[in-house]
Amino acid sequence: MSDCRCMNQTAVSIYRFVITVVSVCLIQVGATCYAESDEDFFEARIRPLLVKHCVACHGDKKQEGGLRLDSRDGWMRGGDRGAAVIVDSPGKSLLIQAVQYDDPDLQMPPAKKLAVNEIADLEAWVQRGATDPRREAATSSSVRMGVEEAHAFWSFQPLKTPIVPSEVGEHWSRNPIDSFVMEQMKEHGLTPVADADRRTLIRRATFDLTGLPPTKSEIDAFLRDESTGAFESLVERLLDSSAYGERWGRHWLDVARYADTAGDGADYPVREAYKYRNWVIQAFNRDLPFDQFVREQIAGDILARRDSIDDPERYASQVIATGFLAIGKRYGYKASPAFQYLDFADVIDSVGRSLQGLSLGCARCHDHKYDPISAADYYSLYGILQSTKWAFPGGEEQKRPAHFPPLVPPAQVSTLEEAKTAELALIDAKLAELQRRQNEFDPSWRAGGKDLDFEMQNPGERPGEPWVCSGPIEIASEAQSPFDHVHPKGGLGVRIGSGEPTDGLRYVFKEGLHATPGQSMHFTLDFRSVTSKEEGAFRFYLGRGVVQSLAIQCSATANEFAISDGGKWKVIRKITPGTWYTLRITIDPATKTFSGIVGTPGDRTEFSDMSVGPNWDGVADCFICDGFGHVTGAACSRDLDNLGLQTQPFPDPGSQSVSPKKASGDEETQLAALEKEIAAIGKRRQSKAAEPAYEVAYGVSEAEPVNARIQLRGEPHRTSDEVPRRFLEVLGGDPVQPDSAGSGRLELAEWITRPSNPLTARVFVNRVWQWHFGRGLVDTPSDFGSRGTPPSHPKLLDWLASEFIRSGWSIKSLHRLIMQSRTYQLASVDNDSNFAADPTNRWHWRYSRRALDAESIRDAMLAFSGRLDRNVPQSHPFPNVNTWGFTIHNPFHAVYESNHRSVYLMVQRNRRHSYLALFDAADPNQSVASRQPTTTPTQALFLMNSPFVHEQASGFADRIVAVAGDDRAKVLWAFETVQGRIPEDRIIEDAIAFVSEYREKIDGKKVIGEKGINPGDRAVWSAFARVLVTSNAFLFVD
């Protein structure tokens, strides 16, 4: 038994048991007769009890279940379940029920039941009116920002276009960004450092925009370009390169929590995930306006149906875009709404953080503690998601993907499905024809198979291949049928003795028949009963497999013959033991009926309009003769001969004899050619059948619109009021119109991208700033709420956001604006007084040096070795979907090596790619606002000792060797290629000395060589290459 009970809900207390346990309710509440006053009673018995057992979890520090017991107001207001105390009614009071421990879901205090007298005291207190002098302190009101208050908070205020500060005196600024930055610098007593030199600029801009190092020739070209617009042209060239989208798409994929697996316990692979990844990359490359970028990711499927029916490419692309919603971590085991509340938690939180800079996820269990987001807000969005159909990636219980939206309009879906069926039918027909021709060459092949007349068998033995048998049975010359209208006159048949009902004979037709419109199936058999000693019947079965799907069954005793008409036995005629009969049946798959004759040439009985087995699936590939006939009891022994199953009709019993096949001369060559053709077409059929009729995406589509109910404390089984689908109250609260037939996603996309939304543009320009400078103007890029950090340059942020919208949400324009600023082009050098005043460079007095990220390090190393594959790969080589059986016990895991850019590596959610994890790439389990670079010895070990680094160094060494000139020339070329600059002479001399010393040591050793390159050279330059590609001048960008 391997059933694992892996679904689970968060029910609290689970088991109760009743057996011979004597319940302990012997102590009568005698406490009511205390003479003390109610106040005294409370002070003496209740207050200490509450303090001791309850207030730690239900007081000012914690409010488990939303309940406070540290004031009268607290228990009157109650928690999630309602008021804790009903005055005068201990029985109805939840507090009393809880301490009595009767309800397994409500037992307090959780660690241990109260003493009997303590429970009695509490009951008495409630009975007496629950006197409680404690009043709620006025200051304990929530710190939460209200919706009204929010309108005064910086991030919720409408976007304004600030006036660009004018500069007095010096003309430092190149564009308005600089003016805003300079204004702040002056205010903080800072002076900007000098501009970066050209080598620094090209290296910075190239890694920044493409994630790749500039080549030596690119550096040379830039240094040679003396025009004033040299840097502008450089930026344009970089923005035009496909590497730009690969770099900046990756930034967005961090935010979008992209992975190639689902992240459920079994971590199912998602074959279509790459389409969304590639869509993001292309969206950046074609500068898709950001508002449209967002709209398509939230409602692309709806937009496609509305706008792109006639543009197949655009239609597909918009459906793929909804991968943004689907691509999050999944929790389900099958495509069932019961598991979706956690999936939705991920989606709501991710949408909130990535697009609005709001931690909406906090409102799942209760109103947000700090920000103006209510649980009603959360569940209004939840309703929109619940009205959406989600692609299901596969999971423990349902191991196949489902509901993946097609990349073609609905009308085309059925057309394409039909086209595929038709194409397959065409191939099948061709295949059948070829097989028929092939069979003609085989003398033992006749009437739909090999050896259907037993002539290949040995008399006196049990039937062997291709027959299968059990019980008393043998090949016998006495069992030869007298009829020869199907098979030529032979000398052998089979005699089946009486045995167990399961005993008998089976034949599997290699090329079984499949129901095809307009085509009948024909079946024939000769038989006789041999003795009349036994009273039971034997049966003929025809259908798919070993009674997997029954088409027809006939049955005979020694004296009568019967046919099953749709499951009901009908006796057709009398028969006589020892007399041979021939049976011929024609099945019409269209009407699911059959007709035929049974008898001897002079004594034929016809039957017609019989129904096939009610559950027959249209396949006939197996004949069985066993003992499960229409009369129970041991079946009589019988002879069989001359079986047939084919699509052409068989001749009438008693008609002309057929003659044996003859072999002809050039048979072998013809046969070989046929076999080759059959194999080729068979292969084509296989790949055609495996091809989907149309492409699909890992995305979403529309479902039945519904409103969600608020889930108390985020528990899906504890629901409260229904909330209409609408936008966040603080951002307008616009409702989905009640007559709208849609989920509300289209409206949501519009609400988020309307220019009046104060957050969308601000959040995104801040991200772009952060990706350029390593740090946002707002330090918390996914939290623009009250717990986030306010912007360092609020006016600049607003100006950028306004410009961004004004430019038509063009991301490339934003890059130009930022990169052409002097702020971006500052050197990364130090300055003592600036450093003292602003050590973290909050005010941009210099450009902050940045460490290369995981992808850039790997891609650059591959570029150095010359092995970087710049093609765009398609799907990952996941195992065939038909073999998927992943469970949490046997989860999917794979690492696919490739020399493509790192953005194309397969990102697995539950088992992270070891390199990407080691170098701090985004954890795909959640939306990542900014990576946290770390510097660890395990990274250094990778750089020192990993085969990857050694292989790239070796490839790079081969390129160094190929550089013309002496060691000095080679050293200089290598420095420039890896570090983008030539170091001071001292270091060059040091490097040259290293090379010659290393060479001396190598010469003393035996080095195994390969073709082409001198092994000693390769070893020396590999060593030097390793030093370069692990040096700080490579790993950091000034």
Add this chain to the structure above:
Amino acid sequence: MNMFSTSRRQFLGRASGGFGAIALAGMCDELGATPANPLAARKGHHAAKADRVIFLYSTGGASHVDTFNHRPQLTTDHGKSITASRWLNKGGEFKRFLIKPRWAFQQYGQSGTWVSNLFPHLGSVIDDVCVLNAMHCESDGHDKATLAAHTGSAQFARPSAGSWVSYGLGTVNQNLPSFMVLAPAAPYAGAQTWGSDFLPACHQGTHVVPGKQPLPYVQPLVADGEMQQMELALLGRLNQSHLEQRAADHALDARIRSFETAFGMQREAPEAFDLAGETEETLKLYGLDRGATSGFGWQCLVARRLAERGVRFLELIDVGSSANWDSHGNMADHERLARAIDKPIAGLLTDLKQRGMLESTLVVWTTEFGRTPFNQKADHAGREHHSPCFSSWMAGGGVKGGIVYGESDEYGIQTAEDAVHTHDLHATMLHLLGIDHERLTYRHAGRDFRLTDVHGRVVHETIA
């Protein structure tokens, strides 16, 4: 090594800002972490009883009523029916039959603590152990319960307990990672169980797969040590010159230092994993054959060696997500699994004690949940998942030995007294390490996160 000896340390004094400083914002400041080295060892909030943790994890859900929770009434009432209100995650009324433990229990040590015959060796050191018999959690599914046991969150990605400890206390030996996981295979939920999640990645667990090369990349590919030193020396000079022109950038400095440490690890880690110097007696204690490089005995002995070398948090996982303690089909599996870990664990406790390390090393054993004391038929050979009541234990590190804390009902179905939730276990672990679990926080996504979320009770009754 002279190749690294430089004047660069002068920069450290200034290196309080710059890139990465933001990463340390959070309550770690309170504990005195410096951005220059987030792994620098530091003191907790209060005096610590334990300096390090060895966390033993049995994957799959070990049965409590067959191991540490002696329920004689379960044997007496074997075959009687009860009504369970939940079965395989579905509510309702289910008639189920009590099943007695398959193994007999006996009392061990001066404390007379009951332990089943599955753990005779552990029984022999039970006076150092505090058994927790009223553990409970909410999740009946493996992956969720495994995550809860490790991260405190059954649902969302959160940092592992080991990462929190590393973040809070750093580590004393910069030549080895602060948090190491010795596991032949990943448990349920995979690497998420030892992930640092939103904490800086230097706090993530380093997965060590038992075998001849347990730590990746620690073996130099440049066979000749002298030549590797030549390379590193040139690298050092290049980096030094680069740094001199740039001044006061702790990130550059940290990278230089990471190579020094890596070089140290290259030397020290293989030695830490090399058991050649261990005596026959010690190997015997762990039930380990000389030359073996896998098995739980190997994991335990290596753990002791790593603990000696200052690793802050060690986790040992006995089996992966298959062929584990998940005995739905037949409880007999427990025998094989217990035999694999019983002697090694007893050996570890004995060895630590002999070396005077047990006092400062908190050893914890747990599993994701227990197993049902009942099933659909009385003669059913297996048991199902059971989260409302199970057993764990703690030893050393300031824990009161020879006691049993927590009591279940007479069948082991529900906790009855002194229940300890997974959050409480985490709170207690942190407390013993000198950390206040409510004050070890990290600001992420708009709020301060804790290992114990908004829960957790330090179980003072178990502390010596």
